[in-house]
Amino acid sequence: MTHSPSMLSLIATVKNEAHSIGPFLDSLLGQTRLPDEVVIVDGGSCDGTVERILAYRDRLGCPLRVEVYAGATIAQGRNRAIELAGGEIIACTDAGVRLAPDWLEKLVAPLERNPLLDVAAGFFVTDPHNLFELALGVTTIPDVDEINGARFLPSSRSVAFRRSAWRRAGGYPEWLDYCEDVVFDLALRRSGARFTFVPQAIVYYRPRRTVCAFFKQYYLYARGDGKAGLWPHRHAIRYLTYTLGSWLALHGRPRWAIWPLLLGLGLLYVRAPYVRLARRWGERHPAERALAVLLVPLLRYIGDVAKMTGYPAGLVWRIRRRLAGRGAGTLIRPGEDQSARGLARTR
Numbered sequence: 001m002t003h004s005p006s007m008l009s010l011i012a013t014v015k016n017e018a019h020s021i022g023p024f025l026d027s028l029l030g031q032t033r034l035p036d037e038v039v040i041v042d043g044g045s046c047d048g049t050v051e052r053i054l055a056y057r058d059r060l061g062c063p064l065r066v067e068v069y070a071g072a073t074i075a076q077g078r079n080r081a082i083e084l085a086g087g088e089i090i091a092c093t094d095a096g097v098r099l100a101p102d103w104l105e106k107l108v109a110p111l112e113r114n115p116l117l118d119v120a121a122g123f124f125v126t127d128p129h130n131l132f133e134l135a136l137g138v139t140t141i142p143d144v145d146e147i148n149g150a151r152f153l154p155s156s157r158s159v160a161f162r163r164s165a166w167r168r169a170g171g172y173p174e175w176l177d178y179c180e181d182v183v184f185d186l187a188l189r190r191s192g193a194r195f196t197f198v199p200q201a202i203v204y205y206r207p208r209r210t211v212c213a214f215f216k217q218y219y220l221y222a223r224g225d226g227k228a229g230l231w232p233h234r235h236a237i238r239y240l241t242y243t244l245g246s247w248l249a250l251h252g253r254p255r256w257a258i259w260p261l262l263l264g265l266g267l268l269y270v271r272a273p274y275v276r277l278a279r280r281w282g283e284r285h286p287a288e289r290a291l292a293v294l295l296v297p298l299l300r301y302i303g304d305v306a307k308m309t310g311y312p313a314g315l316v317w318r319i320r321r322r323l324a325g326r327g328a329g330t331l332i333r334p335g336e337d338q339s340a341r342g343l344a345r346t347r
Contacts, residue, residue, distance in 0.1 A: 003085075003086055003087065003088055003163060004036075004086055004087060004088065005088045006088070007036045007037070007086050007087035007088060007089070008035045008036050008087050008089045008091065008104075008108060009035060009036065009037050009038075009039060009082075009085035009086060009087030009089070009090050009091070010028075010035035010037070010038045010039070010090075010091045010092075010093070010104065011038075011039045011040070011041075011078065011081035011082060011085055011090060011091070011092050011093075012024075012038075012039075012040050012041075012081070012092070012093050012094055012095055013040070013041050013042075013043060013072075013074055013077035013078055013081065013094065013095070014040055014041075014042050014043070014045065014049055014053070014094075014095040015042060015043035015044060015045050015049070016045045016046065016047045016049060017045070017047075017049050017095040017096055018045070018047040018048045018049045018052055019047075020095060020096045020206075021049055021052050021053060021095050022052065023098050024095050024096065024097060024098065024099070025053065025056045025060075027097075027098045027099040027101075028060065028099060029056075029059060029060065029061075030099075030101050031099065031101060031102075031103065031104050031105070032101055032102045032104075032105045033102075033104045033105035033108070034060075034061050034062050034104070035062055035087075035091060035104060036062060036063075036086075036087060037062055037063045037064070037065065037085065037086060037087065038060060038062060038063070038064045038065070039065045039066075039067075039081045039082075039084050039085045040053060040064070040065070040066045040067075040081065040095075041066075041067050041068075041069050041072065041077040041078070041080050041081045041084075042066060042067070042068045042069065042077075043069060043070065043071065043072045043073075043074075043077055044068065044069070044070030044071055044072070045068075049095075050066060050068060053066055054066060065084060067080065067081075067084060073174060073176070073177050073180070074172075074177070074178075074180055075171075075172035075173055075174045075176060075180035075184075076172075076174045078092065078156065078172045078180075079171045079172050079174065082163065082166060082171070085163075087163070088162055088163050088164070089108055089111055089112070089160060089161075089162060089163075090160065090161055090162070090163055090166065091104055091107060091108060091159075091160040092156045092157075092158075092159050092160065092161075093156075093157050093158060093203060094156070094157040094205075096205060096206070097124070097157055097158075097203040097204060097205045098127060098203065098204040098205075099203050099204075100201075100202040100203065100204070102200070102201075103122065103158070103201050103202060103203055104201075106122075106198055106200045106201040107120050107122045107158070107159075107160045107198055107201035108120060108160050109198075110196045110198060111160055111161075111162065114196075116194060117194050117195075117196050118161060118162050118164075118165035118188070118193035118194045118195070119154070119159065119160070119161045119162075119165060119188055119193050119194070119195045119196070120159065120160040120161070120195075120196055120198050120201070121149075121152050121153075121154030121158075121159055121195055121196065121197050121198060122154065122158030122159055122160070122198050122199075122201030122202065122203065123144055123147075123158060123197075123198070123199045123200075123201060123202050123203075124141075124155060124157055124158045124202060124203045124204070124205055125141070125144075125202060125203075125204055125205075126138075126141055126204070126205060126206070126207050127204035127205060127206050128206070128207060129206060131284075131288055131291060131292055131295075132209075132295065133206065133207040133208075133209065134277070134280060134281070134292060135277070135292045135295035135296055135299060136207040136208065136214060136295075136299055137207045137276075138273045138274075138276035138277045138280065138296065139270075139273045139295075139296050139299045139300050139303070140207070140299075140303065142272070142276075143276055143279070144199045146272065147197070147199070149197030149199070150197070152195075152197050153182060153185040153186070154181075154185060154195075155181055156172075156180075156181035156184070157203055157205065158201060158202070158203045159181075161188070161193070165188060165191070165193045168188075168191040168192075168193070169184060169187040169188045169190075169191045169193065170187055171184075172184045173187075173228075176224060176227060176228055177220075177224065177227075178220045178221055178223065178224030178227075179221060179224030179225060179227070179228050179230060180224075182228070182230060183228050183230070211299075211302060214299070214302065214303070214306075215302055215303075215305075215306045216306075217306075218303045218306035218307055218310065219306040219307075219309055219310035219313075220310060221307070221310065222235070222306065222307035222308070222309070222310030222311040222314065223310035223311065223313045223314040223317070224310075224314060225307075225310075225311055225314060226310065226311045226312065226313060226314020226315040226316075226317065226318060227314040227315075227317050227318050227321075228314075228318075229318060235307065235308075235311045238304060238307065238308060239308060242304070242308070245262060245265075248261075248262060249262060266297065269297075269300065270296050270297050270300055273296045273300065274293070274296060277292055277293070277296060
C-alpha cells in the first residue's frame with residue numbers, strides 16, 4: 001500500500017463497544033481538526049458495534065474503513081490498522097473514550113511542525129459518573145502536574161507517531177495481550193525515537209464501574225508485566241512492603257508505637273490520591289466526601305492485591321514460554337525509563 005507523507009490517519013481498535021462507540025464517534029465529529037481517514041479494526045464484536053460504526057460513515061467528513069479481525073489482540077488490531085492506513089502520521093486512540101474537541105489538532109501539531117520528532121504523547125483524564133468512579137480515578141491516575149514529561153510513557157489511547165518510527169520499533173508486540181503499549185513505548189525509545197509531551201491533547205475515559213472489574217483490570221495488567229518482564233523491582237518492593245507491614249502489625253513491639261507508625265506510613269501512601277480527591281469533590285455532601293476518603297485506601301489495597309496476584313501468573317507464563325523456546329521479549333534493562341507506568345496502560 002502507498003503511504004502519503006502528508007496524510008494523517010486516525011486508528012482505533014474496538015470489541016463489543018456498542019454502549020460507548022456513539023460518544024466516541026460524536027467526539028470525533030466535533031474535532032477542530034479532522035483526520036484524512038479513520039481506520040478501525042474490530043476484534044470480533046457480537047453486540048452490533050460494527051453496525052453502529054458504519055452508521056457514521058456518511059457523517060464523519062473523511063473516509064472510514066472498518067475491518068473485522070476476529071480474535072485479534074489489541075496489539076494485532078493496532079498493527080493491522082496501521083498497515084491498512086495510508087498516512088505517515090498515525091494518531092492512535094481507543095473506543096470507550098471521549099476526545100476533547102481540540103485533541104487531534106493539539107496532538108499532531110508538534111509532528112507537523114518539527115520533522116525531527118517521532119512521537120507525540122498526549123494525555124488522558126478520568127470521566128467519573130459516580131462517587132465510586134471518582135474515588136477509583138484519583139486512586140489510580142496521576143494528575144498532569146505529577147508527570148515528568150521528558151520521561152512520560154504515553155498510553156495508546158492518546159498518542160501519535162510516524163509510521164517510520166513504528167516500523168523501526170517493530171510494531172506493537174503481538175505476543176502480549178496486555179501492557180502492549182508500554183512495551184511498544186520502550187521499543188520506540190530503544191530505537192532512538194524522539195518524543196514530545198503534549199498535555200493539552202486530552203481524552204476522557206470512564207473508570208471501571210465495579211470493584212470486580214477493577215480487580216480484573218489490574219490483575220491482567222500485572223500479569224502482562226510478568227509476561228513482559230516489566231518493573232521487577234517495583235513488584236518486589238510491593239511484596240516486601242506488605243510482608244514487612246503485616247509482620248509488624250501482628251508481631252511488632254511495642255504496639256503503642258508500631259500501630260501509629262503503620263498508620264502514618266499508610267496515610268503517606270495515599271497522600272497523592274487524597275490531594276487529587278480534594279481537587280475534585282466540589283460541592284459534594286460531607287457524607288459523600290467521607291465515603292470517598294474511606295474508599296481511596298480500600299481501592300489502593302485492592303489494586304495492590306490484584307497486582308500481587310497477577311504478576312506471578314505472568315512470570316509463570318514467561319518461564320514456560322522460554323522453556324518452550326519461543327522467547328518472551330526483553331526484560332527492562334538497568335536504568336531504563338520506568339516512569340508513568342500507570343498512565344501507559346490503564347484501560
